[in-house]
Amino acid sequence: MGKEEKKAISPTREEDYSEWYQQVVKASDMAERSPVRGCMVIKPWGYSLWENIVRELDDMFKEVGVKNAYFPLFIPLSFLEKEASHVEGFAKECAVVTHHRLEKNADGRLVPAGPLTEPLVVRPTSETIIGDAFSKWVSSYRDLPLLINQWVNVVRWEMRTRIFLRTSEFLWQEGHAAHATEKEAMERTRLMLDIYARLAEEYLALPVTKGRKTAAERFPGAVETFCIEAMMQDRKALQVGTSHFLGQNFAKASEIKFQSFEEKEEYAWTVSWGASTRMIGGIIMMHGDDDGVILPPRVASSHVVFIPIYRSPDDKPKVMEYIQKIAMELKSSFYCDRKIRVEIDDRDTGGARGWEWIKKGIPLRVEVGPRDMSQDSVYVARRDKPHREKISMKRDFFVKEITNILDEIQNNLYEKAVSFKEKNTLQVDGGKAFYEFFTPLNKEQPEIHGGFALSHWCGTGECEAKIKEDLSVTVRCIPLEQEKEKGKCVCCGRPSSGRVVFAKAY
Ligand SMILES: [Zn+2]
Known part of the structure; x- marks a missing residue:
């Protein structure tokens, strides 16, 4: 460390x-x-x-x-x-x-x-x-x-x-x-x-x-x-x-x-x-993170990649046979009503293979070598966890548990996204606070700012246009699920009957 x-x-x-x-x-x-x-x-x-x-x-x-x-x-x-x-x-x-x-x-x-x-x-x-x-x-x-x-x-x-x-x-x-x-x-x-x-x-x-x-x-x-x-x-x-x-x-x-x-x-x-x-x-x-994409398992291009690990080329056929058997079993089972999607990477490119799959964001990487085979195990890494955190599992347990593991990754990504969105969605009142909210947090990245502002808007095109002109911020939407609440427009101060979502957008 x-x-x-x-x-x-x-x-x-x-x-x-x-x-x-x-x-x-x-x-x-x-x-x-x-x-x-x-x-x-x-x-x-x-x-x-x-x-x-x-x-x-x-x-x-x-x-x-x-x-x-x-x-x-x-x-x-x-x-x-x-x-x-x-x-x-x-x-x-x-x-x-x-x-x-x-x-x-x-x-x-x-x-x-x-x-x-x-x-x-x-x-x-x-x-x-x-x-x-x-x-x-x-x-x-x-x-x-x-x-x-x-x-x-x-x-x-x-x-x-x-x-x-x-x-x-x-x-x-x-x-x-x-x-x-x-x-x-x-x-x-x-x-x-x-x-x-x-x-x-x-x-x-x-x-x-x-x-x-x-x-x-x-x-x-x-x-x-x-x-x-x-x-x-x-x-x-x-x-x-x-x-x-x-x-x-x-x-x-x-x-x-x-x-x-x-x-x-x-x-x-x-x-x-x-x-x-x-x-x-x-x-x-x-x-995504600083190592590449992280694909949500339910739509991931593929769910799991097997990477054979061996020192002597003589070991390759045995390791491949072991992997092929597990892959066959997985390919005929289902995750969320879809066949499990499996890759086998038997290229002789050593450690670089692992990194390639990390960058591609595949949810699970499974290494198998002669030692794992002798223990009837596989060595499993999840893309949503630190790369060094690999867990040895009994092969049958892995085959049985894979759908639960994929679901855990799916939920984990969703929960992370929910808390990020909640943390960066704030009720912002008054023009001064509103303009400050959309001021860049850091000079090197002028695009990055506060997030979603739930703010009052009078409903006129003039205020909407002025905010867009000043800050490149637009009304993303008038939320469907929200309570009626009286307030003052962050731009002109006139009465408003509810908050809207203001943000910068792609
Ligand atoms: Zn207004």
Whole structure:
């Protein structure tokens, strides 16, 4: 002891959180920048994490009657224009296809040719193209509700990008529902929000605050946007998922009409909801440490890696046979209704292997050598514990206990995140205290500040804009679960009827 343990990631979170994040993404081998501006390559370790998130969320959607479908990547410009505030909201981020052919010019270089009569927008979201389909699929109240989801990529031309958190192209799901009544549509909006909260808390181990967005932060074209907000380790907010009550705005734009039970023609009430690969960024930023990622077991790319340890090459076959047997047993058992995911790392790279898996964040590392074999044991290390803390276990005990150990890690990550969020969420009253709360804690890292401020706000766009201008702090949400309380706006001092969550955000 005494001597500081060397950390695998440089800089550490304390030294430079933002650079730490980039280095962790690299060290974990989850993704990398691509030659295409603002677009990422998701590598197998990152993609399998995504696949596991997709499976869980997809199952939850199907449980509540949502069915998957697929719609075109391209949206005719005229479709996007149908809803005025929608097109205005996305105009600056649209990638547009204007030609359909390449031709050689006089210099022998390929240039776009064959201009399109109507430009096509690469979908930034699909309300308008799906709305067009819905208008054909819906004619009677008997066709409702219509509950559709698609798992796709979307493109939003971002000026500043960061892997997983903000990229020009990303993967997501977008759910779209049409209902006969306002009440049902609102219930759907809230139900999907609850599903996101369940995914975040029970699977990603991210505690979230559920709330509604202010008018300024709403989805373009929505009547009401609901969101879940998580806190990252730099105390900034990350919006993990959103669910939008669209009223009849998009139904009117796309002519989604139906004959009611009373045989009157009515517009449907629509809803949309989305969550993306930025959830992976949230997992890294909340659970990572100075040695890399720590993956929550329920969605982890893999659960356990076996690392054979032997001095003489003659021992390798025996050790491998022993490991293969345990791996076979584990692979046919289940953790949270999913097969246990097992890796075997038999590369001859010595101690470096262990560190690689630490950086990748696999929940369990199991070393096996001739001595462990002779005692019918394995040597187990948990990613959520100090690396030197390895425990020898009887092999049968380990096989029997692995699901409990994984659950312990899952709960441990969640509890840690909960106490961090609670510790850094404070009721802040009065302008002076509010401005102080968002003052950087440390000059080297001007981004890091107090956390989530639960403060009074008068509800005007002016105060919201001033706070954003002064501090880059926004109203993350108006929490759904909170008591009514009278107070004074932290910006103007006028009366307020309740607290909202203010924070810096990704
Ligand atoms: Zn005010």
